[in-house]
Amino acid sequence: MIILNLDRNSQIPLFRQVIDQLKEKIDDETIKPGEVLPPTRVFSSQLGVNRTTIYKAYQELWALGYIESRSGSYSRVRQRRDIMPAGKERESAAMNWAAVVNPSAEKVFRMFGHINYPFSEVESGFNGIDFGQLHPDMRLFPVDEFRKSFDKVIQQQGSSVLDYGDTKGLPALRQYIAGRMRSHSISASEPEILITNGAQNAIDLLMKLLARPGSRVFVESPTYGMIFPTLTYYNCEIVSIPMNNDGVDLEILERELQKGLPIFFYTMPNFHNPTGITTNQEHRERLIALFEKYNVPIIEDAFEEEMKYLGKVSLPIKSMDLHQIVIYLGSFSKILFPGIRLGWIVADKVCIDRLAALKRFDDICTSQPDQAALADFCHKGYYELHVKRIHKIYRKRMQIATQALKSYITNDNIEWKEPNGGFTIWLELKNTNLGYEEINSILLAHNVRVALGKDFFPVPNAKKYFRLAIANLNEKEIETGVRQLADAINEIYNKNN
Amino acid sequence: MIILNLDRNSQIPLFRQVIDQLKEKIDDETIKPGEVLPPTRVFSSQLGVNRTTIYKAYQELWALGYIESRSGSYSRVRQRRDIMPAGKERESAAMNWAAVVNPSAEKVFRMFGHINYPFSEVESGFNGIDFGQLHPDMRLFPVDEFRKSFDKVIQQQGSSVLDYGDTKGLPALRQYIAGRMRSHSISASEPEILITNGAQNAIDLLMKLLARPGSRVFVESPTYGMIFPTLTYYNCEIVSIPMNNDGVDLEILERELQKGLPIFFYTMPNFHNPTGITTNQEHRERLIALFEKYNVPIIEDAFEEEMKYLGKVSLPIKSMDLHQIVIYLGSFSKILFPGIRLGWIVADKVCIDRLAALKRFDDICTSQPDQAALADFCHKGYYELHVKRIHKIYRKRMQIATQALKSYITNDNIEWKEPNGGFTIWLELKNTNLGYEEINSILLAHNVRVALGKDFFPVPNAKKYFRLAIANLNEKEIETGVRQLADAINEIYNKNN
Numbered sequence: 001m002i003i004l005n006l007d008r009n010s011q012i013p014l015f016r017q018v019i020d021q022l023k024e025k026i027d028d029e030t031i032k033p034g035e036v037l038p039p040t041r042v043f044s045s046q047l048g049v050n051r052t053t054i055y056k057a058y059q060e061l062w063a064l065g066y067i068e069s070r071s072g073s074y075s076r077v078r079q080r081r082d083i084m085p086a087g088k089e090r091e092s093a094a095m096n097w098a099a100v101v102n103p104s105a106e107k108v109f110r111m112f113g114h115i116n117y118p119f120s121e122v123e124s125g126f127n128g129i130d131f132g133q134l135h136p137d138m139r140l141f142p143v144d145e146f147r148k149s150f151d152k153v154i155q156q157q158g159s160s161v162l163d164y165g166d167t168k169g170l171p172a173l174r175q176y177i178a179g180r181m182r183s184h185s186i187s188a189s190e191p192e193i194l195i196t197n198g199a200q201n202a203i204d205l206l207m208k209l210l211a212r213p214g215s216r217v218f219v220e221s222p223t224y225g226m227i228f229p230t231l232t233y234y235n236c237e238i239v240s241i242p243m244n245n246d247g248v249d250l251e252i253l254e255r256e257l258q259k260g261l262p263i264f265f266y267t268m269p270n271f272h273n274p275t276g277i278t279t280n281q282e283h284r285e286r287l288i289a290l291f292e293k294y295n296v297p298i299i300e301d302a303f304e305e306e307m308k309y310l311g312k313v314s315l316p317i318k319s320m321d322l323h324q325i326v327i328y329l330g331s332f333s334k335i336l337f338p339g340i341r342l343g344w345i346v347a348d349k350v351c352i353d354r355l356a357a358l359k360r361f362d363d364i365c366t367s368q369p370d371q372a373a374l375a376d377f378c379h380k381g382y383y384e385l386h387v388k389r390i391h392k393i394y395r396k397r398m399q400i401a402t403q404a405l406k407s408y409i410t411n412d413n414i415e416w417k418e419p420n421g422g423f424t425i426w427l428e429l430k431n432t433n434l435g436y437e438e439i440n441s442i443l444l445a446h447n448v449r450v451a452l453g454k455d456f457f458p459v460p461n462a463k464k465y466f467r468l469a470i471a472n473l474n475e476k477e478i479e480t481g482v483r484q485l486a487d488a489i490n491e492i493y494n495k496n497n
Numbered sequence: 498m499i500i501l502n503l504d505r506n507s508q509i510p511l512f513r514q515v516i517d518q519l520k521e522k523i524d525d526e527t528i529k530p531g532e533v534l535p536p537t538r539v540f541s542s543q544l545g546v547n548r549t550t551i552y553k554a555y556q557e558l559w560a561l562g563y564i565e566s567r568s569g570s571y572s573r574v575r576q577r578r579d580i581m582p583a584g585k586e587r588e589s590a591a592m593n594w595a596a597v598v599n600p601s602a603e604k605v606f607r608m609f610g611h612i613n614y615p616f617s618e619v620e621s622g623f624n625g626i627d628f629g630q631l632h633p634d635m636r637l638f639p640v641d642e643f644r645k646s647f648d649k650v651i652q653q654q655g656s657s658v659l660d661y662g663d664t665k666g667l668p669a670l671r672q673y674i675a676g677r678m679r680s681h682s683i684s685a686s687e688p689e690i691l692i693t694n695g696a697q698n699a700i701d702l703l704m705k706l707l708a709r710p711g712s713r714v715f716v717e718s719p720t721y722g723m724i725f726p727t728l729t730y731y732n733c734e735i736v737s738i739p740m741n742n743d744g745v746d747l748e749i750l751e752r753e754l755q756k757g758l759p760i761f762f763y764t765m766p767n768f769h770n771p772t773g774i775t776t777n778q779e780h781r782e783r784l785i786a787l788f789e790k791y792n793v794p795i796i797e798d799a800f801e802e803e804m805k806y807l808g809k810v811s812l813p814i815k816s817m818d819l820h821q822i823v824i825y826l827g828s829f830s831k832i833l834f835p836g837i838r839l840g841w842i843v844a845d846k847v848c849i850d851r852l853a854a855l856k857r858f859d860d861i862c863t864s865q866p867d868q869a870a871l872a873d874f875c876h877k878g879y880y881e882l883h884v885k886r887i888h889k890i891y892r893k894r895m896q897i898a899t900q901a902l903k904s905y906i907t908n909d910n911i912e913w914k915e916p917n918g919g920f921t922i923w924l925e926l927k928n929t930n931l932g933y934e935e936i937n938s939i940l941l942a943h944n945v946r947v948a949l950g951k952d953f954f955p956v957p958n959a960k961k962y963f964r965l966a967i968a969n970l971n972e973k974e975i976e977t978g979v980r981q982l983a984d985a986i987n988e989i990y991n992k993n994n
Contacts, residue, residue, distance in 0.1 A: 059808055064682070065778040065817075081782045083816045084684045094820035095792055097847040100760075105706045105851055113854045116664075138656040146659070147651040150866070154644040159635040162643070162834035167613075185561065187581045197694065197860035204859045208730075209602045229858040233705075263597075281562045285578045295592055311556055319580045320562075323591035337659035339865035350594040354602055357610045361726040363698035367864045368836030369647075 002031065002038065004047060014049055018057040026066050026077055033079040037067060104233050112229040128447030129481030131468040134273060134334070134423060139474075140393065141337045142377075142386050149376040154369060161372045167360040168352070169195025169344070170371035176378045177330065177344050184305060185319035186328065188346045194355050195366050199303050199331040199343040203227060206264070206299060206327060207234045208358050209351070216262040220248050222456030222465070224273050224301070227266060236263075240458040243272070245417060247279035250286055257294045264297040264327070269317055271304045271422020274456045274467035278420055281314040292323050303331045307422045309391035309398075324348040332374065334423070334471075335387060340370045394423065394471060397478055401425060401470045404482035411489055423471040429464040429489075432496050439464065439492055446488035448481050499528065499535065501544060511546055515554040523563050523574055530576040534564060601730050609726040625944030626978030628965040631770060631831070631920055635969070637890065638834045639874075639883050646873040651866065658869045664857040665849070666692025666841070667868035673875045674827065674841050681802060682816035683825065685843045691852050692863050696800050696828040696840040700724060703761070703796060703824060704731045705855050706848070713759035717745050719953030719962070721770050721798070724763060733760075737955040740769070742914065744776035747783055754791045761794040761824070766814055768801045768919020771953045771964035775917055778811040789820050800828045804919045806888035806895075821845040829871065831920070831968075832884060837867045891920065891968060894975055898922060898967045901979035908986055920968040926961040926986075929993050936961065936989055943985035945978050 004021045006014060025031045037043065040058065044051040062069045065083075069075040098106060153161050168174065174193045181188045196202040211217075211234035219227065221240030231238050239256055241248050248267065256262075267287070269279045279287070291298050300317045318328040324347075331343035345355060359365075377383060402418050405425070413430040429439070436452050443450060453465025468485075470478055501518045503511060522528045534540065537555065541548040559566045562580075566572040595603060650658050665671065671690045678685045693699040708714075708731035716724065718737030728735050736753055738745050745764065753759075764784070766776045776784070788795050797814045815825040821844075828840035842852065856862075874880060899915050902922070910927040926936070933949050940947060950962025965982075967975055 062778070063808075063811060065782070065812055068779065078778070081785075081817050082819060083682050083812065084818060094789070095794070095822050095845070097821075097845055097851070100794065101706050101848075101851050102709050105855060108858065109851045109854045112858070113850065115857070135661075138660055141656040141659050143651060143655050143659065147648060150647050150651065151644060154640060154647065158640050159638040159834070162638050162640065162836040163635055164632075164835045185580050197864075200858065201860035209598050212599050226858065229854075233855070233858065281559070281575070282565070285562070288578075292591070297592070297597065311560075315560060315562055315580065320578050321581060322579060324594075325592050337656070338661045338861075339659040341860060341862065341864050348592070348594055351598075353610065354594070354598050354606045357606045357726070358602060358730070360612070361605065361609070361697065361723065361730065362701045363694040363838060364835075365838065366694075367838050367867050370864050370867060 001046065002043075006047060006049070015053045015056040015060075018047075018049075018053060019060050022057065022061060023064075023066060026080070031077055033077050035077045037075040037077065039074060104235055108229050108233045111232060115226075115229070126444065126449055128444070128449060129473065129477055129484060130449045131470065131473070131481055131485075132449045132451045133472050134451070134467075134469040135472045136334055136337065136390075137393075137472050137474070138337075140390055142382060145380075145382045146336075146373060146377055149380070149382075150369065150373040153372040153376050157372060161369050163368065165365045165368040165371070167365050168356050169193065169366060170368065170375055172375035172379070173342075173371045174344075176375055176383075180378075180383075181330075181346060185315050186346060187319075188328075191349050192346055192352055194345045194347075194352050194359065195371065196343045196345060196359070197341040197363070197366055198333055198338070199301065199329050200226060201341070202329045202343055202345050203266075203299075203301075204230055205345075205355050205358055205362070207231070207236075208362075209355055210263040210297070211236055212263075216260050218253070218256060218262040218265040219458060220267055220272065221458055221461070222274055222453065223266065223458070224268065225455040228458060238458045241265075243275055243277060245277065247272075247277055247283045248287075250283070250290065253287075254290060257290070257296065261294060261296050264299050265291065266299045266301065267317075268301045268303070269314070270302060271307055271419060271424065273303075274424055274451065274453070274465075275426040276417070276419035276422055276424045277426075278422070279314060284314055284317050285320065288317050288320055288326070291325055295323075295325070297325050297327055299327045299329065301329045303329065303334055304422045305330065306335050306387050307391075307394065309395040310420045318346060327351065335390070336374075336383070340367070340374065342366065342370060342374060397470050397473070397475060398423075400475045401468065401478050401482065404479050408482050408486035409489060410486075411493055413493060414489060423469050425468045425470070427466050427468065429466070429492065432464050432492060434464075434492060434496060436464070438495075439466075442491050442495070443485070443488045446484045446491070448484040448488060450485075498543065499540075503544060503546070512550045512553040512557075515544075515546075515550060516557050519554065519558060520561075520563060523577070528574055530574050532574045534572040534574065536571060601732055605726050605730045608729060612723075612726070623941065623946055625941070625946060626970065626974050626981060627946045628967065628970070628978060628982075629946045629948045630969050631948070631964075631966040632969045633831055633834065633887075634890075634971070635834075636971075637887055639879060642877075642879045643833075643870060643874055646877070646879075647866065647870040650869040650873050654869060658866050660865065662862045662865040662868070664862050665853050666690065666863060667865065667872055669872035669876070670839075670868045671841075673872055673880075677875075677880075678827075678843060682812050683843060684816075685825075688846050689843055689849055691842045691844075691849050691856065692868065693840045693842060693856070694838040694860070694863055695830055695835070696798065696826050697723060697727075698838070699826045699840055699842050700763075700796075700798075701727055702842075702852050702855055702859070704728070704733075705859075706852055707760040707794070708733055709760075713757050715750070715753060715759045715762040716955060717764055717769065718955055718958075719771055719950065720763065720955070721765065722952040725955060735955045738762075740772055740774060742774065744769075744774055744780045745784070747780070747787065750784075751787060754787070754793065758791060758793050761796050762788065763796045763798065764814075765798045765800070766811070767799060768804055768916060768921065770800075771921055771948065771950070771962075772923040773914070773916035773919055773921045774923075775919070776811060781811055781814050782817065785814050785817055785823065788822055792822070794822050794824055796824045796826065798826045800826065800831055801919045802827065803832050803884050804888075804891065806892040807917045815843060824848065832887070833871075833880070837864070837871065839863065839867060839871060894967050894970070894972060895919075897972045898965065898975050898979065901976050905979050905983035906986060907983075908990055910990060911986060920966050922965045922967070924963050924965065926963070926989065929961055929989060931961075931989060931993060933961070935992075936963075939988050939992070940982070940985045943981045943988070945981040945985055947982075 040054040213235040318326045328346040415428040450466040537551040710732040714733045825843040912925045947963040
């Protein structure tokens with residue numbers, strides 16, 4: 001007979017006391033594996049408790065693996081397998097996970113796992129002026145209008161806005177994007193638009209669609225650094241086409257096309273990241289004609305299409321895409337805010353249909369309330385209003401930045417070109433024999449941070465560059481930052497000699 | 498001299514009139530490519546308008562590619578490339594996109610592109626009782642509490658909640674999940690948890706991490722239908738292990754392990770989709786011991802871990818995972834609502850770190866406001882409250898469903914097993930020679946819809962099954978639906994003979 005010591009006056013419910021005491025007896029082997037526990041009816045009358053108390057206790061013991069209890073049968077103590085101990089660090093695993101993962105994934109982890117984009121700056125505890133992040137200014141986020149849109153769509157649409165939605169994206173949002181595209185001379189109907197989890201997700205989906213192992217991919221050199229891990233995962237051959245002052249070198253581009261066709265050419269015609277170059281209309285026309293000739297897709301990453309705050313710019317390549325070879329990427333991350341992860345692809349419907357199938361099996365659909373709130377926000381006119389507002393602000397910031405660079409940075413070894421919009425300025429540091437690490441520590445010592453040029457080149461480049469991004473700094477910060485930068489540059493060239 | 502006909506009384510601004518008329522003259526070649534337009538100063542005095550009017554017009558014409566206009570120089574009419582015509586269907590593309598995409602993506606599209614999950618039901622215009630969708634009841638979504646959490650986090654955290662966030666997931670949400678995992682006897686610290694865009698996204702990330710072309714993958718047969726497209730994309734060999742009444746057949750499983758190790762075994766121990774089977778503690782212990790022996794990962798898809806409304810259930814396999822071989826998938830989609838796309842993975846930290854790198858280059862991070870709102874909602878206790886509330890409701894619905902099945906479906910050819918939780922009941926239709934298409938049209942004619950068994954088998958199975966999901970129907974609908982189902986079944990067996 002099993003004797004328990006139940007306290008009817010305790011705060012602890014009786015069934016819980018039964019469980020705890022039985023567990024203890026099984027754990028210390030007072031009751032041994034194989035022993036049969038009394039039937040609930042018998043045990044409850046022995047203990048003078050309600051039969052459901054015992055029933056409840058047996059249920060939990062069964063769930064915890066202490067007893068076997070087949071319905072209608074007796075309960076027998078099991079040889080229980082241990083569960084993982086709580087609250088302590090795991091033992092080193094028996095499985096060598098690093099060997100279990102596939103070589104591509106492991107390569108991405110080894111080469112790029114240290115990138116904690118977009119957090120590296122925050123984590124380092126750096127406290128100075130940060131020109132390093134290509135990031136819209138949080139102080140300008142239209143938080144309140146967006147909050148109201150969220151509230152409104154959930155109030156008005158209720159449950160339906162929290163349900164699964166169309167993989168291609170919320171129709172109301174795609175409709176708004178189609179209109180916005182028209183304002184950039186791009187004609188796109190809703191079936192030609194796919195909403196993605198930001199532009200990064202668009203690039204991954206396109207690789208998933210187009211890449212084969214060993215595929216050639218053409219990128220501008222320098223280019224967006226976060227595309228390299230993706231190209232690496234898909235085992236592509238990265239072919240880098242140098243940028244000239246007016247955009248990618250079209251002659252080298254054609255020579256590379258003749259050597260072997262790529263699955264696509266990835267280009268940023270507006271306010272190119274990192275160089276800030278915007279190509280002119282003629283360059284764009286020659287570019288698209290070239291890819292039409294070779295019948296190869298162009299990915300036009302137009303992440304800053306809206307940042308034409310100086311007005312005078314060219315048409316998107318996609319607007320001239322009579323042969324449907326251009327895949328256009330748009331994003332809200334650099335205009336509104338990046339935390340909602342919303343971007344889009346405009347492409348031929350045949351291409352969009354296949355991308356949508358891949359996306360469906362990737363994540364079914366993009367967040368519905370995010371899309372609904374954004375659609376409401378946009379349809380109310382707040383998006384356009386916000387673009388106008390930030391145009392003024394960023395135009396002024398860019399003016400301050402370029403004036404400060406002209407005033408303070410007088411060293412002839414520094415070359416840069418005035419961008420006609422966007423967020424970035426690209427500086428070349430001529431005639432320095434210092435390495436990036438040394439340069440960077442001098443910059444940090446002067447309380448200023450930049451994005452180092454090396455991160456934008458697919459293959460190491462002997463020249464030294466850095467990228468200044470001015471979006472996330474106000475006028476005073478820019479002015480101060482450029483002064484500090486000028487001091488740092490002087491030190492760099494002093495050390496140089 | 499260029500003569501324009503400007504109307505100063507028109508609603509249309511003067512610069513717009515200038516643009517339109519110049520465009521017309523260039524389009525009809527009154528002004529020919531190569532011709533030089535008058536300087537802004539000259540043209541404005543000729544027309545008697547402000548100089549900025551002409552400047553503005555030239556700017557837009559340049560942007561539209563009508564003129565070349567290098568700064569400080571004259572404006573010359575260009576031979577303009579056409580832009581895509583707006584508002585009409587695209588010409589058939591010069592590029593054969595279906596041939597451009599890689600074979601895996603094309604295969605997924607050809608085999609599974611017709612699946613418009615989760616919308617096929619809605620689109621077909623079906624109006625009867627739908628047992629087909631494994632979908633939580635929208636009428637039970639805690640909409641208002643969630644809306645308030647959204648509002649609160651945006652008000653309190655402001656811009657920061659709309660910024661990029663940690664790829665692994667919002668710390669506050671991971672912290673809540675860690676606690677919730679403890680309540681299921683799983684000990685997991687925050688670095689062992691990765692937030693994903695729902696469980697589907699978790700599966701895709703895991704394939705991205707583990708798959709190599711030709712990798713063997715073990716799945717239960719039948720299993721979750723939406724895993725097949727993903728396995729197909731990654732060119733895996735799908736090895737299907739039959740389900741017995743108490744879970745997957747462990748002997749066949751070991752035989753298959755001996756034939757060749759898979760990259761993982763995908764299993765749903767609770768309320769298995771589609772069979773509804775929950776394995777007992779002993780089966781789970783034997784299962785994990787087997788995979789420890791062969792040192793092969795298990796993916797435990799616990800999408801309905803919380804649906805233990807009958808109480809008596811086993812421990813998660815992950816809770817006994819002393820060797821860190823189990824990858825556990827959780828989801829909010831079946832408990833709260835699916836539209837916010839939030840799920841999670843619990844696994845060895847080495848594994849999570851690599852998954853996080855892949856996720857970073859997939860989409861940087863999951864929606865920040867969605868995570869923040871959910872974390873707030875959960876920390877306030879609404880999640881647990883909601884689980885308790887729906888336990889009562891779904892328990893009742895399942896009782897109604899099983900009682901109705903017992904009462905109305907008296908045909909001996911129909912076999913089914915009472916589930917002990919979850920949302921689904923799996924029926925076998927013995928001795929029928931009708932095809933699924935015929936069966937389905939009889940069901941639809943009786944205004945009732947089910948999920949057809951064929952969609953859950955990796956390889957065609959001669960037996961006929963269907964799955965009833967009862968989550969999305971209230972008690973009355975379930976009762977009515979089962980009556981209609983009974984009539985349909987009678988007709989099926991009448992036709993059969």
